[in-house]
Amino acid sequence: MATLKTTLTITSxxxxxxxxxxxxxxxxxxxxxxxxxxxxxxxxxxxxNILTSAGNSSITYVYIKNTNTDASxxxxxxxxxxxxxxxxxxxxxxxxxxKGGVGLECQASGxxxxxxxxxxTKA
Numbered sequence: 001m002a003t004l005k006t007t008l009t010i011t012s013x014x015x016x017x018x019x020x021x022x023x024x025x026x027x028x029x030x031x032x033x034x035x036x037x038x039x040x041x042x043x044x045x046x047x048x049n050i051l052t053s054a055g056n057s058s059i060t061y062v063y064i065k066n067t068n069t070d071a072s073x074x075x076x077x078x079x080x081x082x083x084x085x086x087x088x089x090x091x092x093x094x095x096x097x098x099k100g101g102v103g104l105e106c107q108a109s110g111x112x113x114x115x116x117x118x119x120x121t122k123a
Contacts, residue, residue, distance in 0.1 A: 002029070008024050030120040031121055035119050036118050041114055056098060062094075062104060064094055066090060067114045067116050068113045073090060074109045097122075
């Protein structure tokens with residue numbers, strides 16, 4: 001088993017009338033399967049599997065980033081049934097848990113996108 005340390009910091013002085021300053025830390029115990037960091041080309045014509053439902057038997061923590069710098073190239077995240085649940089614009093990223101038995105795929109729009117990703121299975 002391994003430990004994955006996470007930190008999320010969100011700050012803003014002008015998003016609302018109040019100053020925003022949120023910082024949370026956590027340590028997650030992880031095991032196999034895991035992918036530290038990888039990159040894959042994601043096409044516009046078909047979805048690319050990142051995590052299959054058959055290979056995901058436990059909660060899996062996923063990091064994914066749209067590395068493209070062109071604002072018209074979006075990376076859409078979907079479950080393995082093809083249901084879209086998030087769009088990542090140019091250079092945007094997400095970190096989230098995927099329920100065990102559920103897969104993750106992504107598809108580009110505008111043009112092909114290079115997705116950077118990693119995932120770690122909860123032990």
